[in-house]
Amino acid sequence: xxxxxEVPATALLVERSLFILATVLFxxxxxxxxxxxxxxxxxxxxxxxxxxxxxxxQTAFLxxxxxxxxxxxxxxxFEFGNLFIWAxxxxxxxxxxRLRPVFYAVGAFLTPVVLVYLAxxxxxxxxxxxxxxxxxxxFPLWLNIHVSTSVFAYAGFSLAFALGLIWLxxxxxTGASKFVPKGNVWxxxxxxxxxxxxxxxxxxxxxxxxxxxxxAMIISGAxxxxxxxxxxxxxxxxxxxxxxxxxVYAVYLHARLTxxxxxxxxxLVVVIGWLAMMFTWIGVxxxxxxxxxxG
Amino acid sequence: MTKxxxxxxxxxxxxxxxxxxxxxxxxxxxxxALLIALSLLSAYATFFPLAFARERIYGSWxxxxxxxxxxxxxxxCTGKSIGPRFRQAYKPSWPTTLAQLRQMPVSCxxxxxxxxxxxxxxxxxxxxxxxxxxRRDTGPGTAVFLRGERGRLGYFGSIxxxxxxLLVLVGGMYGSLTGFDLxxxxxxxxxxxxxxxxxxIRVEDIRVTYNDPAGVVRPRVAxxxxxxxxxxxVATGAVAINEPLRxxxxxxxxxxxxxxxHVTLSHPxxxxxxxxxALVDHETVxxxxxxxxxxxxxxxxDFTVQDGRPLSRTYKTNRPALVYRVxxxxxxxxxxxxxxxxxxEVTTPEGPMVITLIGYEKAVSYSVSRNLGRPYLxxxxxxxxxxxxxxxxxxxQRIFAGVEANGEIVVGGRGFxxxxxxxxxxxxxxxxxxxxxx
Ligand code: HEM
Numbered sequence: 040x041x042x043x044x045e046v047p048a049t050a051l052l053v054e055r056s057l058f059i060l061a062t063v064l065f066x067x068x069x070x071x072x073x074x075x076x077x078x079x080x081x082x083x084x085x086x087x088x089x090x091x092x093x094x095x096x097q098t099a100f101l102x103x104x105x106x107x108x109x110x111x112x113x114x115x116x117f118e119f120g121n122l123f124i125w126a127x128x129x130x131x132x133x134x135x136x137r138l139r140p141v142f143y144a145v146g147a148f149l150t151p152v153v154l155v156y157l158a159x160x161x162x163x164x165x166x167x168x169x170x171x172x173x174x175x176x177x178f179p180l181w182l183n184i185h186v187s188t189s190v191f192a193y194a195g196f197s198l199a200f201a202l203g204l205i206w207l208x209x210x211x212x213t214g215a216s217k218f219v220p221k222g223n224v225w226x227x228x229x230x231x232x233x234x235x236x237x238x239x240x241x242x243x244x245x246x247x248x249x250x251x252x253x254x255a256m257i258i259s260g261a262x263x264x265x266x267x268x269x270x271x272x273x274x275x276x277x278x279x280x281x282x283x284x285x286x287v288y289a290v291y292l293h294a295r296l297t298x299x300x301x302x303x304x305x306x307l308v309v310v311i312g313w314l315a316m317m318f319t320w321i322g323v324x325x326x327x328x329x330x331x332x333x334g
Numbered sequence: 335m336t337k338x339x340x341x342x343x344x345x346x347x348x349x350x351x352x353x354x355x356x357x358x359x360x361x362x363x364x365x366x367a368l369l370i371a372l373s374l375l376s377a378y379a380t381f382f383p384l385a386f387a388r389e390r391i392y393g394s395w396x397x398x399x400x401x402x403x404x405x406x407x408x409x410x411c412t413g414k415s416i417g418p419r420f421r422q423a424y425k426p427s428w429p430t431t432l433a434q435l436r437q438m439p440v441s442c443x444x445x446x447x448x449x450x451x452x453x454x455x456x457x458x459x460x461x462x463x464x465x466x467x468x469r470r471d472t473g474p475g476t477a478v479f480l481r482g483e484r485g486r487l488g489y490f491g492s493i494x495x496x497x498x499x500l501l502v503l504v505g506g507m508y509g510s511l512t513g514f515d516l517x518x519x520x521x522x523x524x525x526x527x528x529x530x531x532x533x534x535i536r537v538e539d540i541r542v543t544y545n546d547p548a549g550v551v552r553p554r555v556a557x558x559x560x561x562x563x564x565x566x567x568v569a570t571g572a573v574a575i576n577e578p579l580r581x582x583x584x585x586x587x588x589x590x591x592x593x594x595x596h597v598t599l600s601h602p603x604x605x606x607x608x609x610x611x612a613l614v615d616h617e618t619v620x621x622x623x624x625x626x627x628x629x630x631x632x633x634x635x636d637f638t639v640q641d642g643r644p645l646s647r648t649y650k651t652n653r654p655a656l657v658y659r660v661x662x663x664x665x666x667x668x669x670x671x672x673x674x675x676x677x678x679e680v681t682t683p684e685g686p687m688v689i690t691l692i693g694y695e696k697a698v699s700y701s702v703s704r705n706l707g708r709p710y711l712x713x714x715x716x717x718x719x720x721x722x723x724x725x726x727x728x729x730x731q732r733i734f735a736g737v738e739a740n741g742e743i744v745v746g747g748r749g750f751x752x753x754x755x756x757x758x759x760x761x762x763x764x765x766x767x768x769x770x771x772x
Contacts, residue, residue, distance in 0.1 A: 171551070240754055247726040254722055258715040269578035269585035269703060270515075271711060272506075274388050276380040286373040293366050296751065315373075323380075 044169040046107045054107055057100035058121075062157055064093035069150035076147040078227035083143035087135060090146065094128045101125060108169050113186045116165040116321065122186075124156050126194035130248070134198070134241065144231050145241075148201040156197075159321070181263035188256040189281075193316060195249020196288070200313035202242045203306045205232055210303065235302075242309060243295060250288050257281055280319035287312040359403075360410025368404045375400065405503045412496040422750075423489040423730075428470055428479055429746075432736045438746030440756040444764050445742055452737045452767070453478045456745075459766040463759060465733060480735045489750060491725025498718025501710050509707025513583075519614070521594050521697035528702060535586065536560045540696050542649075549636075549650030555591055557698050573700070583708070589701040593633035595656040596693040597672070602679065602686050614697060618661060626682050627661040631669055633694055644671070656691050731756060733763070743767065 046054075071086030101121060104112040112118040131149045135142040159165065212219060212229040219225075233241075260278070261271040272278060291308040294300035300308075349357065358364055379391035391397055429435050436443075446452045453469070457480060460467040465482030472479065518526035518535075525536040539558040545551040556574035560567065561581070569581035578587040592615045599609040599621070611619050611628060618629035634646040637655035644657050656672045660680055672678055677690040733747040733756070745763055747756040 240752065243752060244754070251719075251722045251726055254719055258719060261715070262712075265708070267576045267578075269580075269587040269701065270705070271708075274379075274384065274392050276384075279376050279380045283373045283376050286369050286376075290366055290369045290373075293362055293369070297362055297366075 044108055044171060046169050050103070050107050054100065054103045057096055057103055061093055061096040061100050062161070064089055064096055065150060065153055065157060068093055068146070069154060072143060072146035072150055075143045076228055076231050077224055078231060080140070080143075083140055083146075086143060086146055087132070087139070090128060090132060090150065094125065094132060097121070097125045097128065108171075110172055111183060111186070113190075114170055114172060116324065117160050117167040119186070119190075119320075120156050120160040120165070123190045123193040123197070124153050124160070126190045127153055127156075127197040130191070130194040130198055130245070131201075134244070138237075138241075141233050141237060144233055145198075145201060145205065148204045149198060152197055152201050152204075181259050181266060184259040185256055185263055188252045188259060192249045192252035192256050193320070195245045195247075195252060196284075196313055196316045199242050199245035199249065199309055202238050202245065203309035203313070206235070206238050206242075206302075206306050207310075208232065209235070209238075210306075239301075239305075242305070246288055246291055246309070246312075250285070250292065253281070253285050253288070257285060277319060277323045280315065280323050284312060284315040284319055287315050356410060359407055360414060361407075362411065365404070365407045365411060368400060368407060372400055372404065401503065405500060408496050408500055412493055412500070416493060419489045419493055423486050426481070426732065428481070429734055429736060430472070432477065432738065432742070432744040435734055435736050435744040435746035438734070439748045439753045440760060441744060441746035442760045442764055443742065443744050444767050446767060448741050450739075452741055452743055453480065455767050456480050456735050456737065456743065456763070459763045460733070460735075462766065463762060465759075477739075478737045480737075481732065482735075483730065483732045485724075485728040485730040488724050488728040488730040491721050491723070491728070494721030494724060495718050496721070498714045498716070498721055501714025501717060503714075505707035505710025505712075505714055507707070508710060509705040512706045513704040515701065515703040517589060517699060517701045519592055519697055519699035521695050524697075526700060526702070531702075531704075532564045533584075533702070534562050535700065535702065536562075537698065540698060542696060544650065549648040549652075551649075553649050555588065555696065555698065557588070559586060561586070573698075582704075583706050584702065584704045587701050587703075588698050590699040592697040592699060593635070594695050594697045595630060595633045595658075595672075595691060596695075597628070597656070597658075598690050598692055599680065599682075599687045600690065602688050605688075608687060613656065613658065621682070624683055625663045628689075629659050629661055629666070631657040631659060633657075637671070637673070644669075651694075654691075654694055656694070658689075725751070729754070731759065733759060735763070 068086050068089035071082045071089055074082035075086055101112055104118065104121070108114075108118075113122055127149065131146065135146065160167075209229070209232050212225060212232075257278075260281075264273065265271045287308060291305065291312060294308060295305060375391065375397060379387040379397075382391065435441055446455070457467060457469065460480060460482040463482070465484055466486070468481045470479045470481070514531065516528055516531075518528070520526050520535070520537045522537055522540045525534055527534050536559065537557055538560055541556050541558075543554045543556070545553060554574055556572050556577075558572050559570065559579060561569045561579075569579065571579045573579045573586055573588055575588070578585045580586075594615075595613045597611050597613060598607045599611070600607045609621055611621075613619060613628065613630040613633075615630055615632050618627050620627045632644065633654070633656050634644055635649060635651040635654055636647040637653045638645060638647050644655075654674060657669055658672055659669050660667045670678060672689060672691045674691045677688045680687050680689050729752065730750040731747065732749075733745060735743055735745045737743050745760050747753070747760055749756060
């Protein structure tokens with residue numbers, strides 16, 4: 040029985056406006072990154088500026104939401120989704136800062152991934168209501184570690200997925216299939232995409248980042264479960280799917296080390312890892328009910 | 335320092351079948367296959383109800399076997415990589431010619447006017463970049479070599495990670511072999527006996543505290559326990575949400591809350607009580623000496639009906655009601671709602687009787703478990719996390735520089751798992767040495 044919080048009308052208006060403004064900035068940033076990818080390089084820094092703006096507004100939105108619900112906003116798919124949209128953008132911009140201008144092309148892939156998450160958060164299927172924290176979740180220290188580490192894990196894997204998409208596009212554009220488009224724009228895009236080694240290097244960095252936090256998330260979750268429920272591991276579907284996601288990325292890390300796995304095989308593991316991550320987040324709650332179905 | 339292996343290392347060596355099996359069992363290829371298999375099996379298992387999956391999949395010999403093989407694989411692979419990692423970290427081979435440096439994964443050449451001062455300048459540059467620096471002079475008139483490095487502990491990241499995982503597996507296994515996971519329910523004044531563990535858990539009190547005046551939010555339920563083992567009291571204390579009671583490695587926790595409804599069956603005319611029953615939620619009680627049973631479909635503290643289903647509006651006992659059904663000769667009759675002071679008539683083989691709800695009380699279902707693996711699990715988890723930190727965030731970087739007497743410098747560098755960032759260091763060294771030169 041969720042308990043809803045009454046939020047004053049002005050506070051609600053501020054929160055909603057910030058959310059809409061952040062979304063608009065994310066869309067504009069995505070369009071500008073596309074322009075950069077299509078060869079108009081002067082759009083790159085502008086896109087980055089817009090994304091910095093989106094990150095700033097998203098931060099303000101999360102702070103407002105936190106004030107309105109009087110806690111860290113991570114309950115339910117709406118709040119958690121918005122947190123990791125924030126973390127994914129932050130991680131991307133941090134990497135972009137080191138690797139621009141090459142990385143502007145990556146922005147054209149990261150922003151659509153973020154927009155997919157935003158679309159899910161905006162869609163009516165997830166509740167954006169202001170809810171009290173269920174009592175079972177009121178154990179702040181380990182819960183907060185658990186949630187914040189998972190947010191960064193998801194951010195790392197999202198960025199790796201965006202880079203994997205670029206690699207897929209590269210493979211397609213450089214392939215011999217008769218379905219490869221030949222237009223000028225496609226030739227430009229092909230030229231603008233980062234090289235295989237840049238992709239490979241940064242997929243590794245993103246996954247290493249995500250993997251570290253995913254491990255910390257599983258461990259802190261287990262410690263929290265032990266403190267709260269007297270057991271570390273309940274074989275609950277959400278626990279199992281976060282472990283499966285971890286296994287998939289462990290396969291990636293090892294396969295990469297053997298150096299026999301390159302190109303398509305590695306991308307396949309990156310895509311499967313992302314799907315497993317999405318299933319942990321969304322699929323489990325909708326399809327496999329368990330004690331984690333609160334989101 | 336070349337990337338290619340010598341012919342000697344490539345030579346085929348005939349290994350005995352046992353060694354061949356061990357090599358396979360400790361190989362990364364087998365490890366990857368196991369990880370894939372465990373992922374698929376786990377994914378498959380999540381589509382089954384939890385109790386079934388726990389017993390028939392996660393607890394099956396083949397799932398445990400796959401985990402055991404994983405542990406064996408990890409132990410063998412970790413065991414065999416400890417020696418090489420130590421050598422790599424502490425006994426790296428020095429280059430002997432500049433040509434070897436040029437063949438390193440990342441390299442560059444710097445030219446300065448005099449070889450004499452070059453080594454000094456390089457040493458300064460290495461130190462300014464925070465590289466732990468060593469120097470080797472190969473003899474009068476020949477080249478001087480410098481070695482600078484960062485993140486030496488990073489060589490041990492994967493070993494620590496793997497040892498951490500092994501410790502978690504060992505802790506988990508030890509915990510499940512020496513531990514137990516049992517349960518039972520009781521109401522105030524009742525007790526749960528676990529004969530195999532010689533434990534008796536007596537529920538002294540169950541207290542409900544509401545978090546809001548209306549009772550819409552799930553209330554806090556705390557129970558006061560007195561636990562004895564072989565007749566000796568071993569622990570007393572309260573159990574509540576997020577607060578299990580722990581003693582001697584044993585954890586007692588609430589798993590669910592129940593209601594117990596007390597009903598009487600009495601004679602319709604004389605009012606004499608013929609039977610008195612305690613109906614626990616969703617349990618059925620047989621009436622002695624009669625082919626008749628009464629089953630509880632749940633007790634509702636604040637009863638209402640929505641879409642044809644009974645439910646409770648709040649957690650408070652505003653309108654208590656028991657939903658029950660009579661089972662006659664194995665045949666369930668329709669559900670009926672029994673409220674206090676509103677007795678109903680029941681037809682029995684012994685004639686009509688009156689059923690009355692005379693009281694109700696809260697009961698708790700407890701889980702009682704023991705996990706002695708806790709310290710190993712915790713230590714393993716921390717070692718694993720440290721290992722990952724070393725692998726990912728303290729990746730080793732090693733730079734060699736060779737200086738010829740004529741002032742020619744070659745700098746070469748490599749990482750452990752990847753050579754990321756080395757170019758940047760070399761460019762930095764180059765600009766520092768050349769900058770000082772000009
Ligand atoms: C199941 C059997 C496994 C085998 C056979 C195996 C084997 C290996 C090997 C041979 C390496 C190369 C590095 C070295 O030699 O020091 C390695 C690296 C590593 N392993 Fe494993 N491993 C296994 C499982 C795991 C698991 C489950 C994890 C999950 C955390 C893991 C985490 C790592 C990490 C983090 C590295 C370093 C990777 C990097 O720096 O990119 N290993 N493993």
